[in-house]
Amino acid sequence: MHTLFVMFLEFFKTGLFAVGGGLATIPFLMDMSDKYGWFSQSELANMIAVAESTPGPIGVNTATYAGVTTYGIAGGIVATLGLVLPSYIVIVAISKILEKFRENKITQNLFYGLRPAVAGLISVAAFALLKTTVFPNLVLNIKALVMLLVFTLLVLSYKKLSPIAVIALGAIVGIIFKI
């Protein structure tokens, strides 16, 4: 079978079975590395590091990177398409069901419980980010802490500030103060 086709199938499988977000795709990528040798484990570690820093969803970034490493630009497109297609199919189906049962009592009760859970999980995600930036290797980075306090104050006081402006400012401050 053509490598591109095998890649599409492997990434489709990943998209179909990796539940819980981008990082859940990593074990599947490790399997691909073992099974086909498209990329080495250390290349994979590098891909994840790049995927976590660059813009875009981590799962998509990693898939594109793995695809490009294996088979150039076509590989990147095929891997990404394979990863995204199952989501598309599943969500389209769920979305249709959801519209039908939106006003249903059980659906309402379900979301009553899901919303605080998502709020909690977002807090945990922020905490994990906080740990790696302000306390890298469990040592306090004073510059990062000060910057975080200033930025949080800024974001909370100027509610109309666009996230893009805040991110751009973050990059500039990061370069100037060598955060």
Place this chain on the structure above:
Amino acid sequence: MKELFKLFLIFAKIGSFTFGGGYAMLPMIQREIVDKNGYATEDEVLDYYAIGQLTPGVIAVNVATFIGMKRKGLLGAAFATAGVVFPSVVIITVIALILRNFMDIAWVQYAFSGIRIAVIALIAKTIITVTKKGVVDKFTGILFALSIILALLFDLSSVIVILICAISALCYKAIKEGK
């Protein structure tokens, strides 16, 4: 047709400024989808996140598919999904093909550290909004705390945390309404 391209462009913009995974995308979604274009309400976005967490695939992609589907059906979902993925494919392809050592450049690292801190500040604001939406009474307050404890202290996966909260809410409502 016009709205389809708009969906693509809005999600490409969101994809370009998502640093650090699906949850980091929330401030951009709130700004572009809820505040600026009114494509979905805050509650709906939260619901999509919860479902996106439970269903296979990358959360950011799942949320984009949901919103596209809601606006313009199958085609809308396709354009929104293509949009959120597009910047990743372009940026990562360039990095993988040309800028292999991109992440080793000192000022790039400083810029990304700065961006990560800016993202935490943005998420902090989102957490406040989302918690106000999710925590509406004593029981949802308990679920919020429970989800943080389960994810942070017991290191349970988001999928399990969401399932536990969903089942608890259904049981709680059943008992309460049964009386």
